[in-house]
Amino acid sequence: QLQLVESGGGLVQPGGSLRLSCAASGFTFNYYDIGWFRQAPGKEREGVSCIDSSGGRTNYADSVKGRFAMSRDNAKMVYLQMNSLKPEDTAVYYCAAGLFPDSDCIFEFVEVWGQGTLVTVSS
Numbered sequence: 001q002l003q004l005v006e007s008g009g010g011l012v013q014p015g016g017s018l019r020l021s022c023a024a025s026g027f028t029f030n031y032y033d034i035g036w037f038r039q040a041p042g043k044e045r046e047g048v049s050c051i052d053s054s055g056g057r058t059n060y061a062d063s064v065k066g067r068f069a070m071s072r073d074n075a076k077m078v079y080l081q082m083n084s085l086k087p088e089d090t091a092v093y094y095c096a097a098g099l100f101p102d103s104d105c106i107f108e109f110v111e112v113w114g115q116g117t118l119v120t121v122s123s
Helices: none
Strands: 003-007 010-012 018-025 033-039 046-051 058-060 068-072 077-082 091-098 110-113 117-121
Touching: 003 091, 003 110, 018 033, 018 091, 018 117, 033 077, 046 068, 046 077, 058 068
Parallel strands: 010 117
Antiparallel strands: 003 018, 018 077, 033 046, 033 091, 046 058, 068 077, 091 110, 091 117
């Protein structure tokens, strides 16, 4: 069974950078597309970036395009490099696995969730 554990969250000033990591365990990792979702206080969970099982296709939410970069490797690790962070990026970030059509981050297709890691962007 696939399990996901996020790390790398923390407090950062506006304009700063963070890299989130997601460690996967379980033999089915290469079968799944992987996504990063986030949930800000009082808001619904939203897709941030999703990558297909081969790592060849990645999609981003409009709000993070040009600032965030997602990648995955053969060591069952997934990363989200976040640059030029803004206060509105503050949220709990979740790593998720599923079979996302066309690598679109669709909440209903998530099969496995990580526990989340908190990112706070504040001066």
